[in-house]
Amino acid sequence: xxxxxxxxxxxxxxxxxxxxxxxxxxxxxxxxxxxxxxxxxxxxxxxxxxxxxxxxxxxxxxxxxxxxxxxxxxxxxxxxxxxxxxxxxxxxxxxxxxxxxxxxxxxxxxxxxxxxxxxxxxxxxxxxxxxxxxxxxxxxxxxxxxxxxxxxxxxxxxxxxxxxxxxxxxxxxxxxxxxxxxxxxxxxxxxxxxxxxxxxxxxxxxxxxxxxxxxxxxxxxxxxxxxxxxxxxxxxxxxxxxxxxxxxxxxxxxxxxxxxxxxxxxxxxxxxxxxxxxxxxxxxxxxxxxxxxxxxxxxxxxxxxxxxxxxxxxxxxxxxxxxxxxxxxxxxxxxxxxxxxxxxxxxxxxxxxxxxxxxxxxxxxxxxxxxxxxxxxxxxxxxxxxxxxxxxxxxxxxxxxxxxxxxxxxxxxxxxxxxxxxxxxxxxxxxxxxxxxxxxxxxxxxxxxxxxxxxxxxxxxxxxxxxxxxxxxxxxxxxxxxxxxxxxxxxxxxxxxxxxxxxxxxxxxxxxxxxxxxxxxxxxxxxxxxxxxxxxxxxxxxxxxxxxxxxxxxxxxxxxxxxxxxxxxxxxxxxxxxxxxxxxxxxxxxxxxxxxxxxxxxxxxxxxxxxxxxxxxxxxxxxxxxxxxxxxxxxxxxxxxxxxxxxxxxxxxxxxxxxxxxxxxxxxxxxx
Ligand SMILES: Nc1ncnc2c1ncn2[C@@H]1O[C@H](COP(=O)(O)OP(=O)(O)O)[C@@H](O)[C@H]1O
Ligand SMILES: Nc1ccn([C@H]2C[C@H](O)[C@@H](COP(=O)(O)OP(=O)(O)O)O2)c(=O)n1
Numbered sequence: 047x048x049x050x051x052x053x054x055x056x057x058x059x060x061x062x063x064x065x066x067x068x069x070x071x072x073x074x075x076x077x078x079x080x081x082x083x084x085x086x087x088x089x090x091x092x093x094x095x096x097x098x099x100x101x102x103x104x105x106x107x108x109x110x111x112x113x114x115x116x117x118x119x120x121x122x123x124x125x126x127x128x129x130x131x132x133x134x135x136x137x138x139x140x141x142x143x144x145x146x147x148x149x150x151x152x153x154x155x156x157x158x159x160x161x162x163x164x165x166x167x168x169x170x171x172x173x174x175x176x177x178x179x180x181x182x183x184x185x186x187x188x189x190x191x192x193x194x195x196x197x198x199x200x201x202x203x204x205x206x207x208x209x210x211x212x213x214x215x216x217x218x219x220x221x222x223x224x225x226x227x228x229x230x231x232x233x234x235x236x237x238x239x240x241x242x243x244x245x246x247x248x249x250x251x252x253x254x255x256x257x258x259x260x261x262x263x264x265x266x267x268x269x270x271x272x273x274x275x276x277x278x279x280x281x282x283x284x285x286x287x288x289x290x291x292x293x294x295x296x297x298x299x300x301x302x303x304x305x306x307x308x309x310x311x312x313x314x315x316x317x318x319x320x321x322x323x324x325x326x327x328x329x330x331x332x333x334x335x336x337x338x339x340x341x342x343x344x345x346x347x348x349x350x351x352x353x354x355x356x357x358x359x360x361x362x363x364x365x366x367x368x369x370x371x372x373x374x375x376x377x378x379x380x381x382x383x384x385x386x387x388x389x390x391x392x393x394x395x396x397x398x399x400x401x402x403x404x405x406x407x408x409x410x411x412x413x414x415x416x417x418x419x420x421x422x423x424x425x426x427x428x429x430x431x432x433x434x435x436x437x438x439x440x441x442x443x444x445x446x447x448x449x450x451x452x453x454x455x456x457x458x459x460x461x462x463x464x465x466x467x468x469x470x471x472x473x474x475x476x477x478x479x480x481x482x483x484x485x486x487x488x489x490x491x492x493x494x495x496x497x498x499x500x501x502x503x504x505x506x507x508x509x510x511x512x513x514x515x516x517x518x519x520x521x522x523x524x525x526x527x528x529x530x531x532x533x534x535x536x537x538x539x540x541x542x543x544x545x546x547x548x549x550x551x552x553x554x555x556x557x558x559x560x561x562x563x564x565x566x567x568x569x570x571x572x573x574x575x576x577x578x579x580x581x582x583x584x585x586x587x588x589x590x591x592x593x594x595x596x597x598x599x600x601x602x603x604x605x606x607x608x609x610x611x612x613x614x615x616x617x618x619x620x621x622x623x624x625x626x627x628x629x630x631x632x633x634x635x636x637x638x639x640x641x642x643x644x645x646x647x648x649x650x651x652x653x654x655x656x657x658x659x660x661x662x663x664x665x666x667x668x669x670x671x672x673x674x675x676x677x678x679x680x681x682x683x684x685x686x687x688x689x690x691x692x693x694x695x696x697x698x699x700x701x702x703x704x705x706x707x708x709x710x711x712x713x714x715x716x717x718x
Pocket of ligand 1: 503508696698
């Protein structure tokens, strides 16, 4: 997951390959609650691992449910409709799929509970559900603003004789919550009557299908009233089905379906294959595939896979009632940027009460990219930028809304070849923590568009420290090029090849088959972790020796250039800016006085328990500087266009800030 302040997505040109999507949030959280409330033990497979499921799991554990987790599998011992801990304070983050159903279940079971979440959760309406629960005789009180969490739940005196009325035109989650809770107290038939037009019906379908898996068949009239009246039959009882498999999230699939529709493959025409969900999914958002094919996607499907490729280009503008796919419709709004006219998405008032006011947020962010947007009370109309030149590089504010972060990443396919900045990318953790990793695994960018920041300089100037922090702040890959020379020195020494010029060819040959492997801050040579071994001063001096051999340098060029991968790279060494990445957009030449560098190295070695003396370190360091600067190939010197940074008097944080400011000053993002 990218836990950076922002993630800059370079302009993307192509996409092809396979993606396996995480489990559906809606199914995961419903199944977890049903498993907890039912009798028997349920093994849930392919469970989504995300913020919202973590919140649900924590809440269930607090309520006394036994849960065993191994990876994507959870084994849940059901409570059989009885709460061993009828008193608890539950923090439910911003998870509507936890807040609403838990409120209903705990209200009918009764106890002494407090349910709350983050600030945004306390702005999301729950009054319609509470009203329905009060009719039932539940004791639910607002601890803050009327109509919103946090809530206090006490002991009920249930009245189940009259039909329970619930509004269905704000959120279908209220009805879902009642449907899942009422089987706990179905001593007689319980009728639920929906007031107003029920929105987001597909989510109710999911609820009904999962209830059926847990042994409860909800009956409803046929014909026009099919969505107005639901009856939980007397004697209904939640019974674990044993094993439950969670489908991949159809809303998450929408981003990759769109990707297949707006991109072409770099070679051939493979398109995008999505694993874990097919056209016959029980999730309503699967109907996104119909909308996407109207816009121009070619879609094939099997039982649990989808294959998407581009058919019409530009995409075709559509005018669509999106009530049946409220979440996935956000993806259509971004696809509309690539359409041949104005796209109108209607009947999406529910966007206003989601993680943020999505209607206003989508309008604001689409306009930043250069689109013309009309925002209505319950619709959005998007007209693409009129010309290539009208596109703008935008910094997309994401409002702690995972779907805004994910759908706007697709704007990186813009014809103007502009990057897109996604602010607070970690908000995708709500449903798809590794979304950006998955995106980068199937997309390509022209090499010249993948940013590289070079940090060159003499030994112990702090290059490695600075480069690693800058890479981490930007979510970029990190190349410690010196480690490659250090490993070369180590391997040659172990092969008993003396490090002199007569053996240049033999040492370069050794590199052809050297199994070097990077894993975070660890470097492996075959099965051996050599990270520490190559850090000694002797290893540094040996690295400096082998690095003077032109054949060795040549043998390492391609390997180093392969580190330039999405979304970007920070590379540290001696010749990053002069030889390896000569057109890098930012080159830094980092120096510090010899006295200062010797002192830093001394402290560094001593802290690692390696003995050293200052005078000998300083002599070694000056000898290494001289060799590195005076060799015939790629000598240590600043690139012509490098920015010089002497950090003798600066802390690491100060150096990082200077470099990040230099980087920021090169970006063209509009944020308003
Ligand atoms: N700006 C700085 N101020 C003080 N110490 C620093 C600074 N930058 C790096 N150091 C310290 O100096 C030592 C050498 O830094 P390192 O990044 O290994 O240098 P290089 O990669 O250039 O050889 C490390 O212990 C590091 O923490
Ligand atoms: N891009 C590079 C990186 C390192 N080298 C050589 C020269 C250096 O003295 C050695 C070791 O480099 P490294 O960056 O690991 O050394 P320091 O951490 O700066 O002491 O490798 C090089 O020639 N070109």
